[in-house]
Amino acid sequence: MKLVLAATTATLLLAACAGGGLSTTESSLQHQRWTLATVNGEPVDAGIGSDLAIGEHMAISGLAGCNRFFGSARLEQGRLKADPLASTKMACLSGSIQQVETAVLATLNQGAAVSHDDRQLTLTGSDYTLGYRLADAD
Template sequence: MKHLLVATTASLLLAACAGGGLATTESSLQHHRWALASVNGEPVDAGIGSELAIGEHMAISGLAGCNRFFGSAKLEQGRLRADPLASTKMACLSDSIQQVETAVLATLTQGAEVRHEGRQLTLTGGDYVLGYRLADED
C-alpha cells in the first residue's frame, strides 16, 4: 500500500510539471491589478492605461481602452468569464484605442483560458490573446 501511495504521488507531481504547473486559482488572481501589455502578441501603448483589477469574490473592474468596466467573473475549469459586465459608453478618441477596447471587452465577456505565471497573466479567448503584467507595485 505504501508503494502505491508513493507511485501515485510521484505520478501527480510529474503530471503537474509536464502540464506547466498547478492550475490557476481564484485566490492567485484576486487582490491584484494587472496592466495590459499586449494584444495578440503586439505591444499596447502604456499611455492607454488599460488595466484589469480582480478583487474579493472575483469582482472585476478596470479600463478597457476608453471606457471603464465592472462586474463579476467566474473561474471554472481554467477559464475566466465576466458575466454580467457593465461599462461606460464613451466614444474612443482613436482607432488604436478602440481596437484595444474591443479586444478586452470581447475576451472578458466571451471567456478566456487563464495562464498565470508569476507577474504575467495571459487570457486566451476565441479571437484575442491578452497579455497582462502585474501592476500592483507600479
C-alpha cells in the same frame, strides 16, 4: 507501502509541474491587478493604461481602453467569463485605444481560456488573445 506512497506522490508532483504553470483557481486569480501588455501578440502602448483587477468573490474592474468597466466574473473549467459588465460611456478619440477597448471587452464578455503564472496572465478568446503582466506594487 511507503515506497508506493512516495512514488505516487512524486508522480503527482511531476504531473502538476508538467503543466507549465500554476493551477488556475479563483483564489489564484483574486487580489491581483494586471496591466495589458499585448493583444494578439502585438505590444500595447503603455500610455493607454489598460488594466484588469480581480478582487474578492471574482469582482472585476479595470480600464478597457478609454472606458472603465466593472462587474463580476466566474471561472469554470479553465475559462474566465464576465457577467454582463457595466462601463462608462466616454468616446474614444484614438483608433488604437478603441481597438484595445474592443479586444478587452469582447474577450471578457465572450469568455476566454486562462493561462497564468506568477507574473503573466493570458486570456485566449475566440477573436483575441490578451497578454497581461502583473502590475508592480508601488
